[in-house]
Amino acid sequence: MHCAYRVEQTPPGLALDQRQSDRNDTEEWMRMERWKDARQLSFRIYPYGLAIALIYALAYWAAREASVDQFFLPAGIRIAALLICPYRYWLYLLFGEYCYFAYARYPMVEKYGMEWVVLGSALLMPAVMLIVHLHRKLMSSETDIWLISVAAASTAAVTSLNLGLSHVLWSTPPVTALDAKLTRFLVGDFIGILTIAPLALLWSKRHTDSAVTKGHVLPTSACLILMIMLGVLAHLIPADSPATKTDLLLLMALPAVALTCMHGWRGAAISVPLWSLIVRLTMPSTGVAESFDPAAFSVQQNLAVVGIALLAVGSCLSYYYRRYRSTDQDGRNAISLARNTHIAAEMDLRTRALDIRKLGDGLEHSLDDLSDWLDAQGHQDLASSLRRVSAVHSRKFREQVTMVYPTSLEHVGLYLALQTGGIHEAWKDTDRLMLHRLGGDPCQLSIGLQLATYRTIAEAVSLLLQHEPGQIHISARCGRFRRDRGILVAVALLDTRRHLSDGTMTLALERLTGRTLAYGGTVQCRRNRIRILLLEPRPDAETAQHFRFPVHCAATHTR
Template sequence: MALAGIPVHPAGLLLAAAYAIACVSARQFSLDQFFLPAGIRVAALLIVPQRRWPYVLLGELGYFAYLRIPTIDEYGLEWVILASTLLMPMAMLVVHLHLRKTISEAATGFWLLSLSISAAVAVTGLNLSLSRLLWPVPPPDTLLDAAERVVFGHFAAIITMAPLALLWARRRSGSPWQKRLLVPSLVAIALMLALGLCMQLISTDAHSTRTHLVLLAALPAITLTFMHGWRGAAIAIPLLNLPLHFATPSTGLPASFDLGTFSTQQNMAVMSVALLALGSSISYHHQRARSRGLAEETTLRLTRSSHQTSERELRERAAHLKHLSEGMDSSLSEMVSWLKSQGHHAVANSLQHASSVHSRLFREQASMVYPTGLEQVGLYIALQAGGACEIWNNTHRVIPPRLAGNPCLLTVDLQLAIYRSLIEAVSLLLELETGQVCVRARSGQAGGRRGIVAIVSLLDRGCTLSARTTDQAVERLAGRMLAYGGTVHCRGNRLRLVLHESITHASPAAA
C-alpha cells in the first residue's frame, strides 16, 4: 500500500494506532508528577526499530489531534500545531544520540539515567517554552514551579518505562539469566506485587502507611537488583513506581497534582536512580568477573592443549624408539644365532646377555619419554614397573610407593598429568632435600567428580621442606596441575598434588 508515492505498511499503521490508543489511555491516569505518555514515548522509541519511527510519529500526531484539536479556540492554532509536532522529534533526537553510542552490559544503568534525564529536560523545556510563547493567556503558575512538577513527572515516567523497554529490546542479547535464581526472583516479584496491591486497598489519605509499604517493597527490589544487576533493577522499578502512581489520588484533570504523595514519589525517583546505579555497578563487576573467568578458562584450555600435543609427540617418539629397539634386538638375535651355528657359544652367550641388559635399559629410558604401558595397564602399574621405578630404586632413597584405588577409571590425560607431576616431585625432593622419600597416592570418587590425591613427602616427619624446595615445587608443578584443574600444596614435610575431573566428561582409560 502506498500513500502519495510513499510506501505504507499495514503493520506500521497498526503500530501507530496502538501507540495513539496507549497514550490516550495513559493520559487518563496521569498526573503532572507522573506523566505516563512521556514514558510510553521513550519506551516506544527504544523498542521500535529506527526505520519504523515514522509510524510512532504518526501515532503521536493522532494522539495530539484527539486531545488538542478541540482546544484550538482556547490556545491558538500555532501552539496546537507546533506543540503537537515538535515534541516527538525532540525525543527522537535524544534517543538517537544515545543509541549512537555502543553501550556495554555494565554501563546500561548509567546510560538509562542519562537518557531519562535528557529526554525529560529536553521535551519538557520545549513544551513549556511553547506554551509561554504561544498561549493567548500565559499559564498562571511560574515557569520554575511548572518545570519542577512537569520535568519530575516526565522523568519519573521515563525512568519507570525505559528500563523495561530496553530490557525487552535486548532480550536476545547479553549474558543468559541464571536459572538457579528463578525461584527467589519469582518470590521477590510476588512480594512486590502483593505490597503494590495493598497500596491500592488502603485509603487515599493514608500517606504515611503508603510510604511504609513503599519502603517495604524496596527490600525485594534491592534483592532483585543484587541478583540480576541492571536487569533486576529494570524489573523492580516499575513494580515500585506504578503501584504508587495508581494509588495516588487524581482529579482526572490535565494538571492533576497530589502534594501528599509528591514527597514519596521524589523518594521513589531517588531510589530508582540508586537501583539503576547499583545494578549497573553489579553488572559491571559481574561482566569483569565473567570475562576474567573466560580468559582464565581459555588460557587453561590452551595450556592443556599444549600439554596434550607435547604428549602426543613424545608418544610418537617413544613408538619410534620401540621400533628401533625391536630392530636392534632382531639383528642381535640373528647375530647370536649365527655365532652359535659357527660354534662360538661363549661369545654368543656374552653377546646375548649384553643385548638383554641394554635392551632392558633402553626400554626403561623409552618409558621415561612416554609411558606407553599406562594406556594399557594404568598409572599404578606404569609407576611400579616402568623406568621411573627403576631410577627410584637405584637411588636407594625412595621407599616402595603405597598406591590405593583404581586409577584406570580416570582419563589417560589426567593419569599422564599426575604421572609427570609425581616424577617431577620425587626428582625435586631427591635433588634439594636429604633423607628417604615416600610416595603415596589414592584415586577415588567424591560427589560428581573422580580424581586422585598424591603425596610426595620426606619419611622423617620432623623434617620440613625448605623454602627453596616449596618455591621450586610451585614453579615446576603448578603449571601442569592448574592446566588440568589441579592444585599443589606444600606443607611441613610433604607436597600434596590433587587432580580431578567431572564424571560426565571422564571415560575409563583402561579396562
C-alpha cells in the same frame, strides 16, 4: 616542382575566447542536470514505517488516557519508541505523534490559540530526538547508566517547553501555581520514563545472555509475588489511612533491591517499572489529568530517587559481573588450551615410544635369529653369551622406552606405573626413595590427568634427588572434591626436621606449576614437602577421546 601549403592559424585571443565559451557551456549543462535531478527527487514511503507510526499514535493515545500529571506515561512511550526503532523510522514516529496531536489538540485551537497548538505539538518530539541522538555514543558502552541521563534531560526539556509555551502563548495563564505545576510535571514525566523505558531497553537486549540460574528462580519468584501482594494490600487500605498505604508502598523497595542484587541491571529494569505501575494502580483518580494524590506523590518522589539508585547500582553490578565472566572464561580457555597442548605432547611421545619399541623388537628378533644360527653351527657358548647380553640390553632398552612414555599407565593405572618400568628402576638405583600410602582408585581419573600427575611426580622427585639430601617418600590420594575429581600428591623428605631450601622451593614452583594450572590445581612447598593438587571437572569425557584405543584399568589400593 614545389608545392607550398598555407596553414591559416587562429589568433590567440580568439582561441582563448572560444575555450572560455566552451567552459561556460559545460558549467551551464551541469547546473541544468543538477536541477533536473533535484526536481526528480522522490521520497520512498515504507508500509512498515506507516504501521509504526500508527502503532505509536495508538500507544501514545492509550498511555495518555491512563495518565495523570503526576504519572505521565506518554513521556516513557516517546523514549521507548526512540530506543527501539532505528534512525530510518524516526520520521514515522514524528509523523505518528503529529497525527495524535492533530487529533487531540485541534479542538483546543479556539481556547488556547493556534500558536500554542502548533508549537506545543511540533517541538516536543524533535527535542527528545536530539537528546537521544546525543546519547547514541554512550549507548554502545558496557553500562546502561546513560538511561538515567536520557530520562533526566528529556524530562527537563519537555517540562520546560510545556510550561514555557503555556505561560507565554495562552491568553489566560494556568490557574495552578508555577512551582506546583513544575514539580508535578517533572516527577510525572520522570516516573513515566522509568516505567516504560527500562522495559523497552530490556526487550531490545533480549538476545543477550539473560539466563536465570536455577538457584535464583525461587527467590526471584518470591520477590515478584511479594511486590504484588504489597500492592494488593495497599489497594485495599481505606482512603482515610494514607500513612499505612504509604508505608506498604515504600516496603516494595526491599524486594526491588533484592531483585537488583540477584540480577543486576535486569532486576532493576523489572522491579522499578513494576513498583511504579503498582503505585499508579493504587492511586485514586477522577479521570482528569489534573487529579492529584498527595500520598502517592510522596511515594513517587521516593520511587524516583530509589529508582535512580537501583538502575545505577544494577548497571554497575552487571558491568562487573560481565567482566568477571569474561575473565573467568578467558582463564578457562587458557587452561583448556594448555591441557590440550600437554595431551598433544604426550601423544607425540607415545607415538615415538611405540616406534622405538618396534625398532627394539626388530633388533631383538634379529639377535635371536643370529643366536639360533650360531647354535646350529655348533657355537653354543657364543650363542648363549649373545642371548644373555641381548636379554640384559633388551630389558634396559624397554625401561628407557617407558621413561619416554609409560604405556603401562593406560592399562594398570598410575600407581602400578610408578612401581614398574624404568622410572621405578631409576629410583630404586638411588636407594633413597619409597612409595608410601597410595590410596584411592586412579583409574577413575582421565588418562590425561594421570599422565600429568606421572610427569609432575617424576619432576618433583628429580628436584629433591638433585638438591636435597636424605630419604624421600611419596604419598598420594585420589578422590572427589565438590564437583571435581582429582589427586593430591605429597613428595617429602623423610626427615621431618629438615626443611626444603629456598632454591628448591623456587625451582619446584617454576617447573611444576605449568602442568598443575592446566588441570586447575596448585603447587605448595611447605617445610619438608612439595604438595601437588590436580583436578578435572569430568573423569574421562574430554581427555580419553584423544586416545585411539580403549583404556582398561584395574583399581589399585596400595598401603
